[in-house]
Amino acid sequence: MSAAARWRRGWWSGAARRSSPNHGPRPDGAAIELLLLHSISLPPGEYGGDSIERLFTNRLDWGAHPYYATFRGLEVSSHFVIRRDGRALQFVSCERRAWHAGRSSWRGRENCNDFSIGIELEGLEGEPFEDVQYVTLARLVDALARRYPLHAMAGHEHVAPGRKRDPGPGFDWARVRALPATAGWDFPEM
Template identity: 55%
Template sequence: MERTTFEGQWSSARNVISTNCDQRPNGEVSLLLIHAISLPPGQFGGDAIEALFTNQLNSQEHPFFAEISHLRVSAHFLIRRDGECLQFVDTDRRAWHAGRSCWLDLSRMMWRTALNDFSVGIELEGDDVTPFTKAQYQTLVAITQWLMIRYPLLDKSRITGHAHVAPLRKTDPGPAFDWAYYYQQLGT
């Protein structure tokens, strides 16, 4: 569904409001963090991810939901298996997606924490073992290109996976994510 573009909203995304965000501190977006999520784990489709990001997850629907329904998390975008994109948080605001993590900023030669302060989070509906779809890569590439225009500090060296910034607690987007294909499609 096409809609009017606001500065931090991608025009091809369906807007779903999450309150799990706040103002970014000073500084420009300079990191793209790619995640993967499926709810319940290993299952695709349904509205559980949307419910989680909007604090409406029913803890009674699945045993795993009881473990996570208290979380207040979000990402800027979710890309479903069919390539549909939902946007939960304006990219000029801070979504709550990275958790405890750190990233080596090679341009500054220093480790950085508080990644939500300067990153955009994109969730792909998926898991560690199921290949992502061509439609998902197409949408991810389109969003990435839009973000790279919007935020000039973003380049290929500033795109990473959740597992790379939180390796002791996260595995996503996992080995099923084809980084070479993504970068090839991204070009530049």
């Protein structure tokens, strides 16, 4: 099966679909040029539950953990989540604008959500990610690079410095830069 055949209206067949209502149209003429990496765990440091899915689908029980009060009512999403066990979930079609970057700027361009695809890695800033997450990320990056005019990758920390710190120092940027699909891409200074 060709990489192009693995896509249907912006949905990748390599990920389990979990539709989020938190998205909107991309601006007219916006090319998808940036992969934006994040990290997430809910509550912080806890893995494997369904809290991330519940957050991105507006079904999180705000009273289930004291940490949730810090962002009560927030409506966010990402295109993809890569779990600690390597499973990929997709919440928003890549043709749509997911709500993952917030106030952001990359190389002088504001509103990164307009021209990026957001990928959340289940994990904490500063802690290492699992090998299997990098394997899934490599497959996803390859599929995305074949489908969209991507030419850059950055972390949330690079597009919202001082406000965000993810994916953080635990992320192996050298490993991602070495992927064949990212040859010649623009990366943040390390």
